[in-house]
Amino acid sequence: KEVDDMVALPYLHEAAILYNLKERHCNAKPYTRVADIVIAVNPYQWLTDLYTEKVRLYYAQKLVWEQGDQDPRVGLPPHIYEVSSLCYRGLAYEGQNQSILVSGESGAGKTETVKICMNHIASVQKDPNAPDDAEAGKVVNRILDSNPLLEAFGNAKTRRNDNSSRFGKYIVLQFDRKESTQVGEPPRAALAGSKCEVYLLEKSRVVYHDETERTYHIFYQLINAPEKQKTKIWKGLKGTKNESFAYVGKAPDVLIEGKPDGEHFADTARALEIVGIKDDKFITLFQAIAAVLQLGNLSFAPKPGNDEESVVTSKKEFKELAELIGCDEPILEKAFTERTIKTRGEEYKVPLKSDVSKESADAFAKEIYAKIFLWLVRAINDATCAENNYPAASSIAEFGVVGLLDIFGFESFPINGFEQLCINYCNEKLQAKFTHDIFQTVQEEYKAEGLNLDDIQYDDNSDVLELIEGKFGIIKQLNEECVRPKGNDEAFVSKALQSNKTAPCLIAKNTFKRSEFGINHYAGAVIYTAQDFVIRNTDTLPTDLQVCAKACTNDIISKHLDNDKCTNQETNAPAPAARTGRAPPRRAKSNLVADTVMTKFKTQLTSLMRGLSSTKSRYIRCVKPNTLKKKLVMQHITTIEQLRCAGVVAAVTISRSAYPNRLDHADVKERFGPLLGTLKGKDLKEEVTYLCEKTLKHMETTKK
Numbered sequence: 001k002e003v004d005d006m007v008a009l010p011y012l013h014e015a016a017i018l019y020n021l022k023e024r025h026c027n028a029k030p031y032t033r034v035a036d037i038v039i040a041v042n043p044y045q046w047l048t049d050l051y052t053e054k055v056r057l058y059y060a061q062k063l064v065w066e067q068g069d070q071d072p073r074v075g076l077p078p079h080i081y082e083v084s085s086l087c088y089r090g091l092a093y094e095g096q097n098q099s100i101l102v103s104g105e106s107g108a109g110k111t112e113t114v115k116i117c118m119n120h121i122a123s124v125q126k127d128p129n130a131p132d133d134a135e136a137g138k139v140v141n142r143i144l145d146s147n148p149l150l151e152a153f154g155n156a157k158t159r160r161n162d163n164s165s166r167f168g169k170y171i172v173l174q175f176d177r178k179e180s181t182q183v184g185e186p187p188r189a190a191l192a193g194s195k196c197e198v199y200l201l202e203k204s205r206v207v208y209h210d211e212t213e214r215t216y217h218i219f220y221q222l223i224n225a226p227e228k229q230k231t232k233i234w235k236g237l238k239g240t241k242n243e244s245f246a247y248v249g250k251a252p253d254v255l256i257e258g259k260p261d262g263e264h265f266a267d268t269a270r271a272l273e274i275v276g277i278k279d280d281k282f283i284t285l286f287q288a289i290a291a292v293l294q295l296g297n298l299s300f301a302p303k304p305g306n307d308e309e310s311v312v313t314s315k316k317e318f319k320e321l322a323e324l325i326g327c328d329e330p331i332l333e334k335a336f337t338e339r340t341i342k343t344r345g346e347e348y349k350v351p352l353k354s355d356v357s358k359e360s361a362d363a364f365a366k367e368i369y370a371k372i373f374l375w376l377v378r379a380i381n382d383a384t385c386a387e388n389n390y391p392a393a394s395s396i397a398e399f400g401v402v403g404l405l406d407i408f409g410f411e412s413f414p415i416n417g418f419e420q421l422c423i424n425y426c427n428e429k430l431q432a433k434f435t436h437d438i439f440q441t442v443q444e445e446y447k448a449e450g451l452n453l454d455d456i457q458y459d460d461n462s463d464v465l466e467l468i469e470g471k472f473g474i475i476k477q478l479n480e481e482c483v484r485p486k487g488n489d490e491a492f493v494s495k496a497l498q499s500n501k502t503a504p505c506l507i508a509k510n511t512f513k514r515s516e517f518g519i520n521h522y523a524g525a526v527i528y529t530a531q532d533f534v535i536r537n538t539d540t541l542p543t544d545l546q547v548c549a550k551a552c553t554n555d556i557i558s559k560h561l562d563n564d565k566c567t568n569q570e571t572n573a574p575a576p577a578a579r580t581g582r583a584p585p586r587r588a589k590s591n592l593v594a595d596t597v598m599t600k601f602k603t604q605l606t607s608l609m610r611g612l613s614s615t616k617s618r619y620i621r622c623v624k625p626n627t628l629k630k631k632l633v634m635q636h637i638t639t640i641e642q643l644r645c646a647g648v649v650a651a652v653t654i655s656r657s658a659y660p661n662r663l664d665h666a667d668v669k670e671r672f673g674p675l676l677g678t679l680k681g682k683d684l685k686e687e688v689t690y691l692c693e694k695t696l697k698h699m700e701t702t703k704k
Contacts, residue, residue, distance in 0.1 A: 004078050005033040010663055012652060014640055021643075022634045025625055031078040034651050036441055037619040038083055039643075042109040044631040051116065056081060060124045064089045065186060080113060083618050084120040090616050091175060091400045092189040099403035099615040101430065104622030105411070105642060107161035107629070113620055114171070114406045115147060121173060121402060125191045139389050143173070143194045145274050146380045150196070152221060152268045153373055156205055157214040160627070162254055166216070167373075168199035168407040168426070170608060174386040175400035189400055192393070193386025197566045199407070199604060200422055201373050203366040206292060207247055216369075217256060219248050221265035222289055229265075233286045236294065236320045247296035247365070275383035277376075287324060288372050288556045294321045295365040300336070300357040310337050310354035326553025335548035336360050342543075360542060364549075367541045371561050381567045403615060405608075409622075410523045410645040418536040421528055422601055424521055425468050428461055429605050431522050431647055435460055437617055438651045461522045463505045468519075472499040475598045482538045482596055489530040490514045523645035537596045564600065621646040668692075 002023040003009060009016050021041060024032055030043045030050075049055070063072045063085035073082055087098040100117055102110050122140050150169065158164040175189040209215050222230070223242055230237035242251045256264060272278065277285060297317040303309035312318045312333055322329045336357050338349045352360065387393050410427045411420045446452075468474050477496040481487035493515055497508050507518025507525060518527040541549075541561070552558045623642050625634040643649055663671070665688045673679060673687075676694055681687035 002027075002029075005035065006652060007033075007035050008664075009652075010667070014643075014649060017643065017649065017652065018636060018640050021623070021639065022636075025634050026632050028632070029077070031080060033073075033078045034648055035438070037438075037621060037648070037651055038078055038080055039621050039623060039646075039648060040080060040104075040109060040113055041623045041625050041634075042107070044625075044629055050079070055079075056120055056123055059085050059120075060088075064092075064124060080116055080620055081120050083620055084117045085124060087402050087616075087618060088121055088124045088189065091402060092177065092187050095177065095400070097401040097403075097615040099401075099405065099612050099617045100620060101405045101407075101434075101612070101617055102620045102622060103405075103407055103409050103427070103430065103646060105160070105409040105624055105645070106158060106164045108409070108622035108624040108642070110406050110409075110622050111151070111155075111163070111165050113622055114404050117404060117620075118144060118147070118171070118173070122191060125175070125189060139193060139384070139386075140191050142274055142389070143191070143384050145271055146384055147171075148267065149271045149275070149376065149380060150198075152218045152264065152271075153216060153376055154198070154201060156202075156209070156216050157252065157254055157256070159210070159212055160624075163217075163256055165406065165408075166202035166205055169405075170197045170199075170611075171404045171406070172196070173402040173404070174390075175402065176386075176390065176392060176396055177400045192390035192396075192399055193388075194384045195381050195567060195569070196377055196384075197604070197608070198373070198377055199426070200419070200601065201370055202419065203370050204419075206366045206369045207296065207362045211249075212252060214251055214254070215248060217261070217264065218268070218289060219245070219293060220251060220261040221268055222286060222293075223248065224261040225265040226262070229269075233283055234290045234324055236324065237290060245293045245296055247293060275380050277379055284555050285372070285376075288368060288554055291321060291325050291554065291557065292365045292369050292372075294324060295361050295368075298336070298358070298361045300354040300361075302354050303351075306351075308353060309351040310357040312336065312357075324554075325557055327548060327551055331548055331551055335542075335544040336364075338544060339542060340544050360545065363541060364545050367545075367561060368549075368557055371563065372556060374563065374566060375556050375560050377566050378563075378568050381569065385567070385569060387569055401615065403611065405612070409642075410521065412524060412526045416526055416528045417531065418533050418597075420526065421474075421533075422598070424519075424526060425601075426605060427523070427645075428464050428468065428521065429609055431461055432465060433609065433612060433617065434619065434647050435650065437619075438647075463503060464519060464521060467500055467503045467505055469602060474500075475602060478533060478537050478598060479596050481534055487534050489533050492533060493517050493530050522647070522650070524641075537598050539597050540595065621648055 002020050006017055006020055009020065021032055021039065024030075025041045025043070028043060028045075028047060030041045030047065032039045032041075059076070059079060059081035062076055063082055066072065072086075076082060083100055087100060090096050090098050100114075102113050102117075104110050122144060126140075150167075151163065151165070154167045154169075155163050155165050172195045173191060174193040174195070176192045178188045178190060180187045205215055214220065220242065222233075222237070223240055223245070227238065230240070242248045259267075269282070272282060272285070294317060297314060298312065298321065299314040299317075300310045301313045303311050318333070319329065322332050325332075334349075337352055339352055341348055341350050382388055386396075386399050390396075407426060407430065408423045411423050413420065466473065470476070474496050477499060478492050481489075481492040481495070484491075497506070497517060500506050501508070505520040507520060507527065509518075512518075512527075513529070515530045516527060517530065518525055546561065549557050549561045621643075623639060623646070625639055627635065627638060665684045668688050669679070669684065669691065672691060672695065676691060679687040680690045
């Protein structure tokens, strides 16, 4: 029979786990527990009965407000409301910061799960006995309403998912903890604000996408907006269709969340106004987006009589672009067709071939869109952070925190590139924390049962992390190749293999190409093709385009292309040391190494893990049951692969590693009671104890 918590399965193996999930999925039960983890199987249908106000309040009442000695989840069906409820309780009652880590592959339902959790926390934190606070209500609504903005600018249709997040995000909900003032009154925590950190936006999707996929939703929304609004933003948008722009092209016939793109534009405009982006700011934002679209329509050709130089052939589109961004045409043209080279004591210009000029236009488009996204995130944070918006912020030394991490899951494709290495590196870091947290849970459980933990063995992934981020690891070797003159992908792979040849998780075969290497990740082996690793890791906009951007009149393009921050808030940096005369010498650092994509991402991950380590983490593993997007269908192979990638099998294995089989007292009595016939004891527990002692004693006697 199916069980709510898979730790209670009598016997542990992958088939039992899969069968239990399938049975529940086919009965329209999307949620299952594995100890403190909730597995959420995408039902591909909205199960209204699971998310009513009555159900919300029921979980809040049982898990937050009712007091008791036993596990409050006993008797409750598994639900992600239990995760959000326990997070709130842990923060309000115990004063411990919380985090919810949501993971899964594209289409598994991560973003929807995060939204459900956020909405539930927002409803739980509201004091039903207190009068409505209009200002506090505005803050909560602003937090909830800002989330669709990130979807509009950061989500796209892919083969797997019509509304796929092409970035990772960590949303930090900030709370004002209020101690109880009367006897018997529970402590509370009021939602005061939120902040958001984003990771690894898929920039390449701006300039290229598969014909069955789409680029970012916002492009389609703008193109399909009412003509009056389009021409108000920029006259060049008048009468345009998706096919009018090379970066967009003919779009697959799809409705995102059941609405046409034009309706979504109206929703996006309203959400932007809520976070303060209106009037001139609104026009500036969408003119920058239109500039990205127009960059895709530029074309270049070899200069007549000289194939080493290039000229702009799309004169009309180029003139419109220059007017749109407010840049002189000669400056803009030279930025695309020439490159400034600096050597010791001199500076000179080198003409670019036509294909390189086109690549420069694409690079400019990707960089502008990436910084538009960060500009938007900063605007949202300004409008939602407690420091700016909570009335009592000045009197609060430190806000309580519930963090929600919505991050890309482990990836393995026929061809794996730079993005997959970054994503899988992130998952390795999270898996290390996941494994540590699960083992700690098992330690506490066994200690409570009076059992010895000495024999527990489990695999960790420290060898993989050492290979990627260690002293001579992949990041180090890639960064050095980015600095080296004429550094290339094959040289990087060669040095990485040579420096880490003793690493047990590194895969190197004679059949591999010179640009290939493999890693035995916790979820399985992945073979990487290091094509363009050096270029993608450097990811530096040419100086000529940077100078050109600063000459533009569009505020976002001219002032924000060098801003990589997600917030305008001050970070808690260590205070500078007092001056004592001469400053100590500092080792010079190469700007190239400091600014590589991998180095930035490693710094972000280190900061994220430091933040998560100070919280009580709870896990939701989202699973995509089939590739057909059909309800009540579960494909076995793809599902079990996801369970392995999510660490679910490992979690059950760790929790059952010393004592893999577990039976309830009633099952033991039914199964083994006939061995003795008559059992002594005043209750079931004593009868089973008597049964076990007598049976084991008999076995010892027989053995002797």
